[in-house]
Amino acid sequence: MPVPTRSHALRLIALFGLVSLMADVTYEGARSILGPYLALLGASGIVVGMVSGIGELISYGLRPLYGYLADRLRRPWMFTIPGYAMSVLAVPLLALARTWPAAAFLILIERLGKAVRTPARDTMLSYAASEVGPGKGFGLHEALDQIGAVGGPLLMALILQLSGRYDLAFGMLLIPALLTLGLLTAARLLYPTPHQLEASPGDRGKTLPQGTADPRFRQYLAFVALSVAGLVHFQLLSFHLKQARLLPDAAIPALFAAAMLVDAAAGLLFGILYDRFGLRVLMAIPAFSAVVAPMVFSGFPILWFTGVMLWGAVIGAQETVMRAAIPALVSREERGTAYGLFNGIYGLAWFLGSAAMGALYDLSRGGVIAFAIGMELIALSVFLRMPR
CATH class of the missing domain: 1.20.1250.20 (MFS general substrate transporter like domains)
Structure with missing residues (x-):
């Protein structure tokens, strides 16, 4: 990795922001139409509610475990890359689902991916954000993330309006999914050891x-x-x-x-x-x-x-x-x-x-x-x- 500087920290934050933008286009776009899609596949209201609830339980409930593992193993990329891959690749596969149990399985895989990656990704973001200001760093990431959260549902609305085909809508999400993985690979190659972007608090005269x-x-x-x-x-x-x-x-x-x-x-x-x-x-x-x-x-x-x-x-x-x-x-x-x-x-x-x-x-x-x-x-x- 190059000698850590403020510009390197900003670059990593921007890369993570673009990763989140493309990832949000992928899975937030999908989430905006999952309810009617499950209904189309024959799911009942209680099934939709259970899939949603279990998905959020997995997404949030397992994060303490994966955060702990990321600390113990000291390899945050080992959780971040597979976590994103699980999420963004599960979504376009929904185009191939022919039954609601198959769709529900893919939805739960997407939520599991979010649990796997989030603590490790936020930890790496905190290393880079320490050099530009924690608030500015996380603020920039959140801004880019929300652009994707807005763009994804609007894209799905446009595709459904023009074609009326759910399989085409989900299939088109393969494009932002692959862009997500490409940007993530670039970040991994450029910054394999992101903790080096942060000086220790002791080096700055701060209380640990x-x-x-x-x-x-x-x-x-x-x-x-x-x-x-x-x-x-x-x-x-x-x-x-x-x-x-x-x-x-x-x-x-x-x-x-x-x-x-x-x-x-x-x-x-x-x-x-x-x-x-x-x-x-x-x-x-x-x-x-x-x-x-x-x-x-x-x-x-x-x-x-x-x-x-x-x-x-x-x-x-x-x-x-x-x-x-x-x-x-x-x-x-x-x-x-x-x-x-x-x-x-x-x-x-x-x-x-x-x-x-x-x-x-x-x-x-x-x-x-x-x-x-x-x-x-x-x-x-x-x-x-x-x-x-």
Whole structure:
């Protein structure tokens, strides 16, 4: 590997960002049409729900294991490349599925690939981001990632509109899948040892972060869990928009795409703010999250639209600042484990919070608002008690 410089760090971040962009075109494009495709193959509603739920359980629940293994083996590429390969190659194979069990199997393989790669990839990103600013590094990656998350579903919508063929739509995703693997191979060849991009904290005169057993890191995970659980997720937001007849069905995906663009811009902005002000920026996440539910469930167009855009900004902050903060809390030797734990807690909190708010919605929208605000206030109190 060449002598580490800031330009090398930026190049690796950009490569990972482009990898995520192409990967998101592939699997987010597929996810946008999986529901109707499974129905076309004869799956029932309960099957679709179970496949989705088991997939997310695999994706988030196994990340602590693969983060731990990445730390123990000290070979992050060994998890990153196979993980991406599993995800992006499983998707175009859906074009060949003729039964819903075959499609479900490929969907679960895609989710497993995400579990395998994410902690190791985030660890390598943290090495490069330390040279340009953790916030800016993760913010740039999130911005490129979300461009793919918007582009993939729009591409699928265009292909289905022109041809009406699901097999053609999935088959076309082989192109971004191969581009993903090509960019990933280039990154591996250029930067086989990405940890060399980061100077040790001791070299910079900083206090060395502690391990994952440190109480401060555990408090941070508690803060993450509470804040994530208190954010109303888009599935419930879009369900409410349809139930209350606030928006036509065809406009809801467009609204989601707009929120993802806000996500990309907010990720960059919050990243820059994090590099300037440090962990204090995290307080904005529960503060903004707490007002999403009251705005979205208000019934006033300007308020619910602003609330959905604010939801996108919060997602951008979570994906950027929450990840960027981990190197300041955990030693480099345990960073993969830390990212695995972070992702596992994030997924569990997302599931439990969504389930609770879904149940409350059927009883009272005011209950959803109270739950969301309450969780964010508790999250803020936990953060304020963290040792500085």
